[in-house]
Amino acid sequence: EPEVTQTPSHQVTQMGQEVILRCVPISNHLYFYWYRQILGQKVEFLVSFYNNEISEKSEIFDDQFSVERPDGSNFTLKIRSTKLEDSAMYFCASSEMDSGGVFTDTQYFGPGTRLTVL
Amino acid sequence: AQSVAQPEDQVNVAEGNPLTVKCTYSVSGNPYLFWYVQYPNRGLQFLLKYITGDNLVKGSYGFEAEFNKSQTSFHLKKPSALVSDSALYFCAVRAHSGNTPLVFGKGTRLSVIA
Numbered sequence: 001e002p003e004v005t006q007t008p009s010h011q012v013t014q015m016g017q018e019v020i021l022r023c024v025p026i027s028n029h030l031y032f033y034w035y036r037q038i039l040g041q042k043v044e045f046l047v048s049f050y051n052n053e054i055s056e057k058s059e060i061f062d063d064q065f066s067v068e069r070p071d072g073s074n075f076t077l078k079i080r081s082t083k084l085e086d087s088a089m090y091f092c093a094s095s096e097m098d099s100g101g102v103f104t105d106t107q108y109f110g111p112g113t114r115l116t117v118l
Numbered sequence: 119a120q121s122v123a124q125p126e127d128q129v130n131v132a133e134g135n136p137l138t139v140k141c142t143y144s145v146s147g148n149p150y151l152f153w154y155v156q157y158p159n160r161g162l163q164f165l166l167k168y169i170t171g172d173n174l175v176k177g178s179y180g181f182e183a184e185f186n187k188s189q190t191s192f193h194l195k196k197p198s199a200l201v202s203d204s205a206l207y208f209c210a211v212r213a214h215s216g217n218t219p220l221v222f223g224k225g226t227r228l229s230v231i232a
Contacts, residue, residue, distance in 0.1 A: 006161075033219065042225075043162070107220060108164060
């Protein structure tokens with residue numbers, strides 16, 4: 001069964017450094033998302049992406065964050081200058097359209113990248 | 119704004135007994151409701167969803183959920199729990215179809231004891 005994959009599984013970085021989290025969505029999916037979960041808190045939406053542009057973003061997704069689909073398979077989240085409060089589990093998700101061009105509603109998630117900012 | 123409440127941080131159940139994981143929601147308009155499960159070191163796995171139609175929705179691994187509009191609830195159930203069902207369960211909602219974000223509950227840890 002196709003799965004969303006994410007690398008690395010765990011990233012440790014120093015405050016102020018840039019990090020790039022990588023995701024490979026399911027191959028025929030067209031919509032991509034990033035969510036994050038701070039330890040002990042809810043899973044929160046960051047950004048959605050379709051047709052090479054951001055569809056929607058939350059208030060968390062400020063100028064320090066950016067997303068990119070650099071090629072036909074990868075979807076990346078960049079944090080330009082990490083802060084302590086960016087420490088969290090980051091989840092990538094993707095969803096598809098069916099053959100009739102209808103959005104199918106279900107988002108499929110990757111295993112997450114645990115980001116630790118020291 | 120949408121919101122989801124999972125009132126229990128932890129649910130313990132004996133193997134073979136029925137289990138219920140509770141979820142209530144708040145949303146404008148018709149809700150689109152989802153349950154996801156997270157096993158250790160794994161991502162969020164889709165279990166089931168309610169979009170429209172029958173209030174009782176059946177999903178993966180023998181789980182089902184009942185949509186109750188009057189109580190704004192979408193409780194997850196299974197008739198007979200397995201030790202392998204032990205995991206973290208998340209309820210999520212969106213207000214309508216399309217490329218819109220999910221709003222999650224904080225999760226409920228289910229522990230099934232042999």
